[in-house]
Amino acid sequence: MPPSFATCPFCGLLCDDLVVTPGPAGLLAAGGACERARVEFSALGAASPSPRVRGRAAGLDEALDEAARLLGAARRPAIGGLDVDVGAMRAILPLAQRLGAVIDHSGSFAKYRNLHVVQESGLITTTFAEVRNRADVVVLVGDGWTKRFPRFVERMLVPAPVFAGDGGRRFVLLNPADRSALPADAECLELAVPMAELPVLAGTLAALAAGRPVSLDRAVTALGGSASDGLAERLARCVDWLREARYGVLVWSAADLEFPHAELAVQALARMLRVLNEKTRFAGLPLAGVDGDLTANAVQTWRAGLPLPASYANGTVDFDPHRHALPGRLARGECDLLLWVSNLGTKPVPVVDGVPTIVLGRADRTFDAAPDVYLPVATPGVDAPGHLLRGDKVITLFLKPVRSGSLPTAAAMIEALAARLEPATC
Amino acid sequence: MSGLRLSLRARPPARVDGSALLPEKLQGQTLDAIRRIALPGWNEFHEVGELFEVSGEATDRLQIDQLDGSFDRLGALATAGTLVLRGQAGDLVGEGLRGASIEIEGAAGDYLGCGMRRGRIEVRGNAGHFAGSGRAGELQGMSGGTLLVRGDVGDRAADRMRRGLLLVEGDAGDYLASRMLAGTVVLLGRAAGNAGYLMRRGTVVLDQRPAQMLPTFNANGRQDLLAIQLLLRSLGGEGPRFSRLAARAGGFERWLGDLAASGQGELLVSF
Amino acid sequence: MLTRIAGGRVIDPANGVNDVIRDLYVRDGVIVDAPRDGERIDRTIDAAGMIVMAGAIDLHTHIGGGKVNIARALLPEFDRLDPMPAHGVCEPCTGGAAPSTLATGYRYAAMGYTACFEPAMLPVNARQAHMEMGDTPIVDKGAYALLGNDDFFLQLLASGAEQREIDDYVAWTLHATQAAGIKVVNAGGISAFKFNARSLDVDGEHPHYRVTPRQVLGALTRAIDGLGVPHPLHVHGSNLGVPGNADSTLATIDAAEGRRIHLTHLQFHSYGTEGDRKFSSAAQRIAEKVNASPNVSVDVGQILFGQTVTCSGDSMMQHRNARHARPAKWVVMDIECDAGCGVVPFRYRDRDFVNALQWAIGLELFLLVRDPWRVFLTTDHPNGGPFWSYPHLIKLLMDRSFRNEVLSRLHPEAATSSTLASLEREYSLYEIAIMTRAAPARILGLADRGHLGPGAAADIVVYEPHSDPEVQFTAPRYVFKDGTVVAERGEIKAVTAGSIHVVKPEFDRGIERKLDDWFRRHHTQSLASFKISDEEVCVCGRAPKLVTHACTHRG
Numbered sequence A: 001m002p003p004s005f006a007t008c009p010f011c012g013l014l015c016d017d018l019v020v021t022p023g024p025a026g027l028l029a030a031g032g033a034c035e036r037a038r039v040e041f042s043a044l045g046a047a048s049p050s051p052r053v054r055g056r057a058a059g060l061d062e063a064l065d066e067a068a069r070l071l072g073a074a075r076r077p078a079i080g081g082l083d084v085d086v087g088a089m090r091a092i093l094p095l096a097q098r099l100g101a102v103i104d105h106s107g108s109f110a111k112y113r114n115l116h117v118v119q120e121s122g123l124i125t126t127t128f129a130e131v132r133n134r135a136d137v138v139v140l141v142g143d144g145w146t147k148r149f150p151r152f153v154e155r156m157l158v159p160a161p162v163f164a165g166d167g168g169r170r171f172v173l174l175n176p177a178d179r180s181a182l183p184a185d186a187e188c189l190e191l192a193v194p195m196a197e198l199p200v201l202a203g204t205l206a207a208l209a210a211g212r213p214v215s216l217d218r219a220v221t222a223l224g225g226s227a228s229d230g231l232a233e234r235l236a237r238c239v240d241w242l243r244e245a246r247y248g249v250l251v252w253s254a255a256d257l258e259f260p261h262a263e264l265a266v267q268a269l270a271r272m273l274r275v276l277n278e279k280t281r282f283a284g285l286p287l288a289g290v291d292g293d294l295t296a297n298a299v300q301t302w303r304a305g306l307p308l309p310a311s312y313a314n315g316t317v318d319f320d321p322h323r324h325a326l327p328g329r330l331a332r333g334e335c336d337l338l339l340w341v342s343n344l345g346t347k348p349v350p351v352v353d354g355v356p357t358i359v360l361g362r363a364d365r366t367f368d369a370a371p372d373v374y375l376p377v378a379t380p381g382v383d384a385p386g387h388l389l390r391g392d393k394v395i396t397l398f399l400k401p402v403r404s405g406s407l408p409t410a411a412a413m414i415e416a417l418a419a420r421l422e423p424a425t426c
Numbered sequence B: 001m002s003g004l005r006l007s008l009r010a011r012p013p014a015r016v017d018g019s020a021l022l023p024e025k026l027q028g029q030t031l032d033a034i035r036r037i038a039l040p041g042w043n044e045f046h047e048v049g050e051l052f053e054v055s056g057e058a059t060d061r062l063q064i065d066q067l068d069g070s071f072d073r074l075g076a077l078a079t080a081g082t083l084v085l086r087g088q089a090g091d092l093v094g095e096g097l098r099g100a101s102i103e104i105e106g107a108a109g110d111y112l113g114c115g116m117r118r119g120r121i122e123v124r125g126n127a128g129h130f131a132g133s134g135r136a137g138e139l140q141g142m143s144g145g146t147l148l149v150r151g152d153v154g155d156r157a158a159d160r161m162r163r164g165l166l167l168v169e170g171d172a173g174d175y176l177a178s179r180m181l182a183g184t185v186v187l188l189g190r191a192a193g194n195a196g197y198l199m200r201r202g203t204v205v206l207d208q209r210p211a212q213m214l215p216t217f218n219a220n221g222r223q224d225l226l227a228i229q230l231l232l233r234s235l236g237g238e239g240p241r242f243s244r245l246a247a248r249a250g251g252f253e254r255w256l257g258d259l260a261a262s263g264q265g266e267l268l269v270s271f
Numbered sequence C: 001m002l003t004r005i006a007g008g009r010v011i012d013p014a015n016g017v018n019d020v021i022r023d024l025y026v027r028d029g030v031i032v033d034a035p036r037d038g039e040r041i042d043r044t045i046d047a048a049g050m051i052v053m054a055g056a057i058d059l060h061t062h063i064g065g066g067k068v069n070i071a072r073a074l075l076p077e078f079d080r081l082d083p084m085p086a087h088g089v090c091e092p093c094t095g096g097a098a099p100s101t102l103a104t105g106y107r108y109a110a111m112g113y114t115a116c117f118e119p120a121m122l123p124v125n126a127r128q129a130h131m132e133m134g135d136t137p138i139v140d141k142g143a144y145a146l147l148g149n150d151d152f153f154l155q156l157l158a159s160g161a162e163q164r165e166i167d168d169y170v171a172w173t174l175h176a177t178q179a180a181g182i183k184v185v186n187a188g189g190i191s192a193f194k195f196n197a198r199s200l201d202v203d204g205e206h207p208h209y210r211v212t213p214r215q216v217l218g219a220l221t222r223a224i225d226g227l228g229v230p231h232p233l234h235v236h237g238s239n240l241g242v243p244g245n246a247d248s249t250l251a252t253i254d255a256a257e258g259r260r261i262h263l264t265h266l267q268f269h270s271y272g273t274e275g276d277r278k279f280s281s282a283a284q285r286i287a288e289k290v291n292a293s294p295n296v297s298v299d300v301g302q303i304l305f306g307q308t309v310t311c312s313g314d315s316m317m318q319h320r321n322a323r324h325a326r327p328a329k330w331v332v333m334d335i336e337c338d339a340g341c342g343v344v345p346f347r348y349r350d351r352d353f354v355n356a357l358q359w360a361i362g363l364e365l366f367l368l369v370r371d372p373w374r375v376f377l378t379t380d381h382p383n384g385g386p387f388w389s390y391p392h393l394i395k396l397l398m399d400r401s402f403r404n405e406v407l408s409r410l411h412p413e414a415a416t417s418s419t420l421a422s423l424e425r426e427y428s429l430y431e432i433a434i435m436t437r438a439a440p441a442r443i444l445g446l447a448d449r450g451h452l453g454p455g456a457a458a459d460i461v462v463y464e465p466h467s468d469p470e471v472q473f474t475a476p477r478y479v480f481k482d483g484t485v486v487a488e489r490g491e492i493k494a495v496t497a498g499s500i501h502v503v504k505p506e507f508d509r510g511i512e513r514k515l516d517d518w519f520r521r522h523h524t525q526s527l528a529s530f531k532i533s534d535e536e537v538c539v540c541g542r543a544p545k546l547v548t549h550a551c552t553h554r555g
């Protein structure tokens, strides 16, 4: 019998060629598993959690009762984390509306860099298989393509682009990144401009791609280079490559762009893509799907018509990244309860003095400060079935459990909580 | 003092939408009726009388005192009358303003005058980020009226601005006039980094040369620009610092950009 | 429980019933024969004086899938203008240019629609499409899978594969994606755009595969007939929106060589190049051809004035039309060697010549295509306008003086450049019932929907008659979905879950060997990951059941 493959839920690539088996120290991920997958499966395999109330092991009923009591007492609850699968999100949203909660994903700030651009200018994008089969020029921003997406190069950039003609594939690295992550024989142009200068670099490339008269000397100075380091020539060559591409792809990962107003740099790049597409084909690939960010947003967007962060206060739904972003709401002391749901990752839960916290979290998660209630839940693709959106936004994959566990799903846990709440009065 | 006066006496537990507190809506109502107006908070409504001392008489002038930043959208969509805000006025003051006058004797939060179309807002202190811009997810910022900030503005002032006038006596943060579509900005203080980023059209008058000009703006020589001189002269009434600029400015160093966008905007540095 | 809907004026064209007063009986969600004497009737709904029809069916409405969700995220400014606060049994959500799934379900049901078909489900995006449809409450759903621009199909065609193999691939796609039909969008053109072609005529060669749209249409119409899929090949033609595209549309009909073909949003494909502005109505030419071709059915894709957002798989034409975007923001995507998408907001303005003429062309088509069994009421929601403008559209069809009064307020040349003002036809209620109920059910092969005979699902709408059809059709007195009263006078009373409709023609599974190899060499997921099982689709689609409709081999 051929091996039954597992799909890895731990990054946006959703590699579906893993073989996961029980081992002595947890789950053993092999097949296509990358280092991160091995670590995550192994950590989950070893865990045998129990619900906890203020750090003390408790029975499931006791923990649910306490969580329901806290939820019932809250006037201004916030729901955060949301690195979850579709099923969990489908359960969370009706609860959010019932509680009048403010709801946000832990990675909203990164994701919002792209959403801003979509909403305020638009974007031309592509997906993994197009990159694999078509891309003859690949421009890589930052280093998330190797750091956050371990098998991106192997799966999308190493296979020959069969529709690209005979020229093969060329690479441009805009920011410092590990050149050795790319195929050794690949033609590669490195601009290596510091990430903080991306706005100027992106604007310069957009202007040059449009054939506008930009002084390369001034651009080089603005980018912190000098007349002798060849940056001017490399900028010019980069623009030639962009225009010569038959099907170019520009890859970035919004989480990398950690400088203020990074969405403007993305917008400049989006502008460049528009210009290039007047003559040839060139598409963006905003790599995402880390920690379920695309999934949480997609479900919220289709059900409510508006993305995250959102407020369900007062029986309405409102989208405002400025007012409803969870870190701000918490920092201003506006929330009186935090419900943190994350069945995929183990990001730290914000600790706010005097704000009771309920965590529906992965089985292996630990805490610096014990939350009021911790309810361990199944991880989709490990203990339970689930669905996640892949990092190119179009494909949703089914996550088949690799073992039969006894942990309830986040969705089931939320429904159990909701059932314990007083019936809605309206 | 004439008009209606609200003085904040209780801090709400979470931000409150104050957009119902418009002179045009309250005018002519009894104080008791005004005390019973419910303002939406987070899963609760707060009666005006619970939060504010209410006094005076509801005319076309409304003054709100002791503000602490916990009210959003004060003066939003106002079409007429005068709203005087004292203290920390909160975010989104004068959002989508359509004609009234808002005077802030204190500071304003983020998104001051965002999407305003007509009317006038004057801030004695500083304003936060995105003054004169537009709401997140929308294409256009302020599209008319006058927004005057005596202090500093934060980042992204006049972002996506489409028409109207933004006057700033103090300094501006990063990305002044980012993605500006049209309209006029006059800045007397210094602009921080990347002024004019992705600017498409419009005019930004700078009394001081920014530390660095984006390489996607090209110098277009020194110009007299009569229209700008006239504009500056017309600003005499906005205060002595504007009239001094009008008197002093012999001409302008003109920079055109942003070439990363359609490149028809101008940054004018006075000399 | 047995319910009687008593004394209504029943209009049920599928069973030849036109305005006959009779009782309907419903048991366990199904319409049943009149009970024997003495049998207990648990509940009687008095429908005396009211009009009773089957639940309406929208056979072309973009309600789910990635492009619709992009449109939702793209345009928060219109959602903010159309909030839907929590109300009764309804959760808070928003309408706007691209409404949320909750708003979609609530508004369709409130209006008496009980089944909706998503016409552009990308096979690689099928799970998400089913999920979005699953979160669209109350109404039944089905979807057409997109083929004809995917590299597997094009290379199959280019390599001269036998029709049998193409049939197998089409059938395999229907199974793997849980679809109710097959649609082709700008045959070959979406793929050609990835090779930097900017247009592709019906007889133009694809720049890489060297096949023509005509060949694509030929192979797919043959496959649909060969497999006996009830719904004809659903075709979004070449050159959408381009003046002069009527020639492409006529060529598309010819490409079917008499086999069944459904031309969707025909309005966008009925343009000539006459007049000073080089933009004219070709509705008459097109309608004549449709009238003379019994193998052809159409839906109109009427435009209505106001803000909308166009969501299309046609990345080639959407990219070309993006310069007209209002607000000026848009998204175009190339998708996974499968298809593409383009999301471009538009504002149709009544004082704009082109928009006004588009409006007139749509109505000309409605009125000039004679057989109401072959022309369907759509706005290509949300592309031409939101589905909640259907009552207004019905009034335009039923009331000539209203129609001409609206026409008189538009850009004046819309009237002079079209025949609309001279068209006297007014649709009857019976014809409206055909085009919104009986005919869509028939053309989709839904044996148990779209009629009121015993055995049909109890999807029933009871209208209070009104002299203004717009009022009558906006808020029916009662809407039953599978026997449950889900709406009364426009207000949702119960939120139920609809079924998923699919077809599963027989085929030779040997095709999977070839596909498996293709997936390994080109795709970024495995064949096994791609396929959606019956069990899984019911989870995705939150469906109490999967309804499989029969395929009967034709031709």
Ligand SMILES: [Zn+2]
Pocket: C060, C062, C119, C120, C264, C265, C380, C383
């Ligand atoms: Zn359509």
